[in-house]
Amino acid sequence: MWSVHYDILIVGAGIAGSALAHALSAAAVDRKRPLRVCLLERSLAEPDRIVGELLQPGGIMALKKLGLEDCLEGIDAIPTYGYCILLGGTPVHIPYPDKHEGRAFHHGRFIQTLRAKAKQAERVEVVEATVSELIECPLTGRILGVRATRKEEGAVAKEAFFADLTIVADGCFSNFRSQVMGKAAIQPALKGYFVGMVLEDAQLPIPKHGTVALVEGHGPVLSYQIGTRDTRILVDVKHPLPSDLKNHILTNIVPQLPAALHLPAQKALENDRLRRMPNSFLPASEQGAETKEGVILLGDSWNMRHPLTGGGMTVAFNDVVLLRDMLLDVNHLADWSEVKGVLHRWHWARKPLSSTVNILSVALYDLFAAHDPVLDVLRTGCFKYFELGGNCVREPVSLLAGIEQDPVMLFRHFFTVAFYSIWALFMHRRQVGSADGKPVYARPRPDEYPMLAFRSLQVFWKACVVFLPLMWTEIRP
DSSP: OOOOEEEEEEEOOSHHHHHHHHHHHHHHHHTTOOOOEEEEESOOSOOOOSSSOEEOHHHHHHHHHTTOGGGGTTSOOEEEOEEEEEETTEEEEEEOSTTOOEEEOOHHHHHHHHHHHHHHSTTEEEEEEEEEEEEEOTTTOOEEEEEEEESSTTOOSSEEEEEEEEEEOOOTTOSSHHHHHGGGOOOOEEEEEEEEEEEESOOOSSTTSEEEEEOTTSOOEEEEEOSSSEEEEEEEEOSSOOSOHHHHIIIIIGGGSOGGGHHHHHHHHHHSOOEEEEEEEBOOOOOSSSSOTTEEEOGGGTOBOOGGGOOHHHHHHHHHHHHHHHHHTOSOTTOHHHHHHHHHHHHHHTHHHHHHHHHHHHHHHHHHTOOSHHHHHHHHHHHHHHHTOTHHHHHHHHHHTTSOOOHHHHHHHHHHHHHHHHHHHHHSOEEEEEETTEEEEEOOOGGGHHHHHHHHHHHHHHHHHHHHHHHHHHHOO
């Protein structure tokens, strides 16, 4: 059967795939080295997802490097200026520094603008088709392309698409991850679920700021405005899921949210269908040496972090910026030895940002979703650390926003929080009782110091257990 050969074949027209197709085309034209690119997507209809709706300032910076910043226009995107964290009803304001801002939006609308850019790109063919398998050379095992079925009527059952290089960007539920990675494959670690709904005309504690409510006895609740009238709320739920999710949220979660969200949340629970997404952690394994030749993974099919910090799209766009420039320096995309060298450089070039975002997302989730006394000390210490303001807020939020790319800075702040938590154990007042219906606070007595010293060792050990394995997954060769 007749088929077309492309320079690059991209499977998946999501965040990473659409951006890469446009970026390769635009940069190739500028370098007067046009590439023929095919972008395959199972459905080009507007997707409906509950994550991928908050783009951090670092992601906007990458988007500008790709010439895609106008994709944020005309989709009712809302500027975001930082975060508000609530613990026990007490807020702490964490603004982005230096007038940086992010954007929040409906995921599907943003995807459609990215796809429109890809369709307009020179020598890029966007095909609506379901990819069913990778075409593997029977002699060398190299991936030569894919077989896919077009959505149009009368389409051939399985059509072959060939390319010098195949890039798989088919998302967190990737069908080809194990086949591509081979011995280097790592199974995603499930951290729980986000259950999402959209609130109408809700008022957040600080307008145009992401709100993280630390709920007693349960995981964090994240909310941010994604449209003029729409506010996304994401409720962390552990595995296994409760049998009655709506009742769980209405009974255990909503009463602990800011009062202004109670009525909109109740209405959403009555009228909307709850959506859920698994929150998984998947560290990136280096590609090229032990993985299939002729194919690479990109985006969530290869590397995932907890969505609490909203850093996924920032990492994806930064990956595209780096990969675009490196691939265009390859003389022959069919020469795997040359591509393998690019993959090695790309793997380590992306580390400053990806490691920072990945480690922070999981470590912060472990603290905010604390269900044991030791982690609770760290969570309270983290909140009090942010209350200090200054660089105790500026640098951590710069890391979270993707403005700063520095795992060493993250290490320093994380363990500063641990030591500050220990100091707070001895020096900060805590509730010791109540009188006339009012709480009574007092500092620890000297006779409590031995017990607090033992607890301090537990806190430091827990901080090491949370952070250091995450650091190792990112720096290991």
